[in-house]
Amino acid sequence: MNEFNERLKGYLPKVGIRPIIDGRRKGIREALEKQTMDMAKAVAELVSQNLKYTNGKPVECIIADTTIGGVSEAAKCAEKFSKEGVGLTISVTPCWCYGAETIDMDPMIPKAIWGFNGTERPGAVYLASALAAHNQKGLPSFSIYGKDVQDRGDSTIPDDVKEKLLNFTKAGLAVAYMRGKSYLSMGGVSMGIAGSMVNPDFFESYLGMRCEYIDMSEFIRRIEEEIYDKEEYQRALEWVRKNCIEGSDNNKKEIQHSREEKNMDWETSVKMAIIAKDLMAGNPVLKHIGYEEEAEGHNAIVAGFQGQRQWTDHFPNGDFMEAILNSSFDWNGIRQPYILATENDSLNGVSMLFGHLLTGTAQIFADVRTYWSPEAIKRVSGYELNGVASKGIIHLINSGAAALDGTGQQSQNGNPVIKPHWEVTADEVKKCLDATRWRPASLEYFRGGGYSSNYVTKGEMPVTMSRINIVKGLGPVLQIAEGYAVNLPDEVHNILNERTDPTWPTTWFAPRLTGIGAFKDVYSVMHNWGANHGSISYGHIGEDLITLSSMLRIPVNMHNVPENRIFRPSAWTAFGTNNLEGSDFRACSNYGPLYGKK
Numbered sequence: 256m257n258e259f260n261e262r263l264k265g266y267l268p269k270v271g272i273r274p275i276i277d278g279r280r281k282g283i284r285e286a287l288e289k290q291t292m293d294m295a296k297a298v299a300e301l302v303s304q305n306l307k308y309t310n311g312k313p314v315e316c317i318i319a320d321t322t323i324g325g326v327s328e329a330a331k332c333a334e335k336f337s338k339e340g341v342g343l344t345i346s347v348t349p350c351w352c353y354g355a356e357t358i359d360m361d362p363m364i365p366k367a368i369w370g371f372n373g374t375e376r377p378g379a380v381y382l383a384s385a386l387a388a389h390n391q392k393g394l395p396s397f398s399i400y401g402k403d404v405q406d407r408g409d410s411t412i413p414d415d416v417k418e419k420l421l422n423f424t425k426a427g428l429a430v431a432y433m434r435g436k437s438y439l440s441m442g443g444v445s446m447g448i449a450g451s452m453v454n455p456d457f458f459e460s461y462l463g464m465r466c467e468y469i470d471m472s473e474f475i476r477r478i479e480e481e482i483y484d485k486e487e488y489q490r491a492l493e494w495v496r497k498n499c500i501e502g503s504d505n506n507k508k509e510i511q512h513s514r515e516e517k518n519m520d521w522e523t524s525v526k527m528a529i530i531a532k533d534l535m536a537g538n539p540v541l542k543h544i545g546y547e548e549e550a551e552g553h554n555a556i557v558a559g560f561q562g563q564r565q566w567t568d569h570f571p572n573g574d575f576m577e578a579i580l581n582s583s584f585d586w587n588g589i590r591q592p593y594i595l596a597t598e599n600d601s602l603n604g605v606s607m608l609f610g611h612l613l614t615g616t617a618q619i620f621a622d623v624r625t626y627w628s629p630e631a632i633k634r635v636s637g638y639e640l641n642g643v644a645s646k647g648i649i650h651l652i653n654s655g656a657a658a659l660d661g662t663g664q665q666s667q668n669g670n671p672v673i674k675p676h677w678e679v680t681a682d683e684v685k686k687c688l689d690a691t692r693w694r695p696a697s698l699e700y701f702r703g704g705g706y707s708s709n710y711v712t713k714g715e716m717p718v719t720m721s722r723i724n725i726v727k728g729l730g731p732v733l734q735i736a737e738g739y740a741v742n743l744p745d746e747v748h749n750i751l752n753e754r755t756d757p758t759w760p761t762t763w764f765a766p767r768l769t770g771i772g773a774f775k776d777v778y779s780v781m782h783n784w785g786a787n788h789g790s791i792s793y794g795h796i797g798e799d800l801i802t803l804s805s806m807l808r809i810p811v812n813m814h815n816v817p818e819n820r821i822f823r824p825s826a827w828t829a830f831g832t833n834n835l836e837g838s839d840f841r842a843c844s845n846y847g848p849l850y851g852k853k
């Protein structure tokens with residue numbers, strides 16, 4: 256069962272494939288029909304075989320009923336696609352066709368064109384002509400053209416073309432999927448954190464999403480009036496007792512909660528987790544117990560919980576709820592993560608959402624807390640950093656919203672990984688839980704108690720940290736740092752970790768340095784980070800984040816992705832080709848947010 260999507264009943268956007276053809280009958284068109292349709296079929300097969308929706312099902316493609324040789328066939332295709340819920344389009348052609356007469360004109364839909372690299376019939380010439388039309392009309396489109404000439408009858412897709420098709424499709428699906436969904440703000444602003452001043456203009460204009468706002472008193476109402484599935488609650492509590500290992504209490508003896516209080520804290524924590532899922536995605540069970548309105552949920556694919564301080568000063572903190580919702584599993588089994596930001600930091604929540612939509616994996620939310628230079632580590636521990644960590648590391652640590660998948664206890668070919676939820680095994684779930692200690696919350700921070708998830712991420716895993724920031728007068732910008740989660744010897748970890756709150760989850764992060772700009776050294780990465788939080792996704796997904804943000808017209812102000820992996824709409828080159836960062840800013844500013852005004 257994929258509980259999240261079952262409950263959300265989320266619409267899954269299809270990929271629309273448009274075979275474009277030279278409209279001239281009596282020879283030309285007839286000779287090209289089969290090859291053109293075969294290209295479309297090959298793309299559909301490539302996409303469905305390689306990409307999955309975030310619920311784990313194969314991505315569905317729809318091909319236009321006929322090849323498109325002119326505007327009437329283009330219009331019929333558009334009609335079919337809108338009925339079928341197409342969220343992005345790929346036009347394919349092996350030949351010359353008529354640019355503006357055949358292109359996809361829907362301004363909201365990400366689009367790409369693959370022009371066959373042959374010379375008998377010039378697919379690339381159509382590509383160039385169609386892109387010029389797109390650009391002249393303000394409809395940015397991605398250009399896909401193989402590096403090596405193919406023979407006329409060759410129906411295979413070259414590897415470089417495959418890569419671009421998949422890169423485009425992954426990002427386009429993320430754009431289409433988030434459109435029309437909600438961010439659920441549970442509570443208000445946490446400790447003056449600007450990201451938790453949830454800004455509806457940003458969500459509406461840039462993401463096509465809406466914001467829903469509720470007060471945290473809603474949790475109290477549902478707890479006290481027992482508005483949750485009691486069978487699920489009993490099952491969840493039992494699962495927690497069996498699978499969640501309680502760690503040692505770090506609080507001074509005189510303020511520690513009694514065993515009875517701790518048991519109550521567990522009960523409240525579990526109820527909060529169940530209620531948060533219901534609030535985000537709804538729950539049909541609520542209808543049967545008389546709460547039809549509550550059964551609907553808020554259509555939220557991402558949410559934030561304020562927690563600190565009004566809630567946590569009095570009630571158990573949200574750490575258990577945040578950690579378990581963000582994970583790929585709970586008492587109901589292995590399932591799609593619910594994306595939930597702590598401290599209601601919506602901008603970090605959106606970065607988590609991007610990572611999740613691009614990969615299907617669970618995400619780690621963390622404070623970008625401390626830069627540890629090799630010298631400082633040597634001074635306090637005597638240890639010499641080495642390998643990818645040799646130039647220094649950043650301590651990523653925050654209570655709560657780090658998925659338990661972040662323990663790094665899943666594996667592939669003997670290496671630690673974070674898998675998309677549909678590949679996670681029951682054995683790996685157990686390992687993640689066994690590597691986690693649930694430690695009574697630090698009562699000086701969290702007066703109301705609760706349980707914090709405590710683990711150290713296993714290295715070395717390739718990871719990407721990202722973060723959206725909003726800058727007045729400029730709008731949103733995205734920053735990306737690819738790097739590695741690294742291992743420290745236990746005793747060194749303990750020395751560094753004891754200096755902060757040792758009851759929280761830690762990831763030791765070594766960004767990949769380029770020697771220039773913000774990636775000159777590790778200090779500069781931390782120094783140029785735009786806020787107190789970052790979202791960490793498994794793998795090196797910087798290129799996918801760059802493609803996605805170009806579709807949304809969010810410029811990237813800092814990244815360490817090599818230039819040959821950058822894929823943006825072809826119009827971006829018209830804003831400059833020497834400095835891709837500068838041209839990205841100019842292009843995004845020219846087009847403005849995908850769904851409206853800045």
Ligand SMILES: C[C@H](O)[C@@H](O)[C@@H](O)C(=O)CO
Pocket residue numbers: 563598622653654700787
């Ligand atoms: C408990 C503390 O207030 C932490 O939550 C704090 O260091 C933060 O996470 C700030 O983002």
Ligand SMILES: [Mn+2]
Pocket residue numbers: 598621622653787788
């Ligand atoms: Mn924080």
